[in-house]
Structure formats: structure tokens, C-alpha cells
Amino acid sequence: MIETTPYSLFKTVFIYCAIILFAPITTFFALKYFFFEGLLGTGSLSSNVWSAVMAVVVLHIALGLFIYKAYFEGGKTKPDEKVD
């Protein structure tokens, strides 16, 4: 069991929140401009739609990772020792 300090907790939550916020946006524009329009030469409409769908899929994968992490590792700290 790893001791959770406030700093490590903040780091974990910050990293996961950054992934959840930026991964879908990056996925959308990277897939649209480099993969669908650059590599495959798909039309504007279908590349937009498929990039959006993939962005939402990536978003849910990131959310699932966060819930997994919170479920199995969150809240495992020992409560403070009682001081008399």
C-alpha cells in the first residue's frame, strides 16, 4: 500500500484531469487534419464526424481509467492516528 500524501493525490488527480480535458481535443484535431484529411483524403463532413466520434471514444476511455484508478486506489490512506 502506497502512502498517499496531499501532493501525490494532487498530482494523480491533475494528470487524469489533464488527460480527460486535452486528450479528446487533441484527438479530434490530430485525426481530422493529419489522419482523415491528410492520409486518407476523406471529405470534410465525414472526417469531421469520425474525428468527433473518436474524440468521444477517447474521452470515455480516459474517464474509465480515472474511475478504475479511483475505485482501486483512491481512499486507501490510513485515517490519522488518534491523539489523546
Place this chain on the structure above:
Amino acid sequence: MAIDEEHPVYGPFFGVMGAAAAIIFSSLGAAYGTAKSGTGIAAMSVMRPELIMKSIIPVVMAGIIAIYGLVIAVLIAGGIEQPTNYPLYKGFVHLGAGLAVGFSGLAAGFAIGIVGDAGVRGTAQQPRLFVGMILILIFAEVLGLYGLIVAIYLYTK
């Protein structure tokens, strides 16, 4: 192509309103969800600060509602053109897509806020409630996802 009955000068107005409605109403729902579950987290963390990681989940899910709206708003904004290339039909479809994801996001955000508030407070006293809270939150979240699916389907018309 010139301005005619099918390409009126006010055609893009509907599309613009669709893009605005998508992000405005989803952000409203997300803001309510964040604020409501945030008060629950703040009240709960005073006694059980080790549960913060678990109780952040409603806030993250409320944020995702706003990302749904953002995706559709970006799609619609990319599709808006000069009135001569933008038939009125497309404007109506874009308005419908924006309203679909916007109001679904508003509803889902309200649900996430109320469930998150009560769920986080309850989890502090009975940790086994956590699984139930996550399930209810997911069911609230898919309401927004349904709106997103309908909006993408409308957008491709």
C-alpha cells in the same frame, strides 16, 4: 450562386444559433453539476479528506457534458458558410443538432449535480454506496450522450 428563397441572407443565423445553443446549454448543465456536487465534496472532505479522489468523479463527469457540447459546437461552426453556399435547410438541421445536445446536456448536468451531491455525502458514511453512485452517474451521463448521438446524426443529414 445567388441569394434566393433557399439561400436567404438569414440562413446562417440558424446555424450560428445552433452552435451557440450547443455550448451554452451544455455549459449550463455542466456548471450546475460541478457546483452542486462541489458543495457535497466540500462538506464531505472536512471529515473524510482521503475520499477526495473518489468524490471528484461527479465533477469530472459534469465536465464531460460540456465537452459533448463543445464537440457539436465545433462541428457546426466548421459547417457554417456564406449565405450563398448555405441553404436554409442546413441552418435548420444545425439548429436542431445544437438544441439536441444542448438541452440533453442541461438535463444530464442537473442529474449529475443532484446525484453527485447526495452520493458523495453518502459515500463518506457508507463506502459501499460508491458503486451505486457510479452506476447512477453513468446513467445520468448517457442522457447527454444520447443527445450527442442525435446531434451527430442530424449534422450528417
